[in-house]
Amino acid sequence: MVLALVVTGVVLAALAGSALAHRLDVPAPLLLTVAGAVVAFVPFVPDLEISDELLLIGLLPPLLYAASSRWQPSSPSRRRPSTARCSSSPRWWSRSGP
Numbered sequence: 001m002v003l004a005l006v007v008t009g010v011v012l013a014a015l016a017g018s019a020l021a022h023r024l025d026v027p028a029p030l031l032l033t034v035a036g037a038v039v040a041f042v043p044f045v046p047d048l049e050i051s052d053e054l055l056l057i058g059l060l061p062p063l064l065y066a067a068s069s070r071w072q073p074s075s076p077s078r079r080r081p082s083t084a085r086c087s088s089s090p091r092w093w094s095r096s097g098p
Helices: 002-024 028-040 052-070 082-094
Strands: none
Touching (some): 002 028
C-alpha cells in the first residue's frame, strides 16, 4: 500500500512538473532533474529501493519508445554532403575583411 502511494505521488509530481515546465517554457527534463535533486536532499523523504530488473523492464522501454517516436531524421534533400560542410568552413574562416 505504501509503495502504491509513493508511486502515485511520483507520477503526480512528474505530471505537475511537466505542466509547470511547459508553462515556464523550460525543458521538462531539466526541471524534473532539478526537482529530483532537491527532493533527494529533503530529510523527511524516505529512501526508495528499486530493483534493476524493474528499471530495465518497466521504465527503460517506454522511455526509449518515447524518445524514438519524437526523433525525426532530416530529409536527404535538405542535407549537404559532409565534404561540402568541411570545405566551406575553411573558406569562411579565411576571408579577410570587406
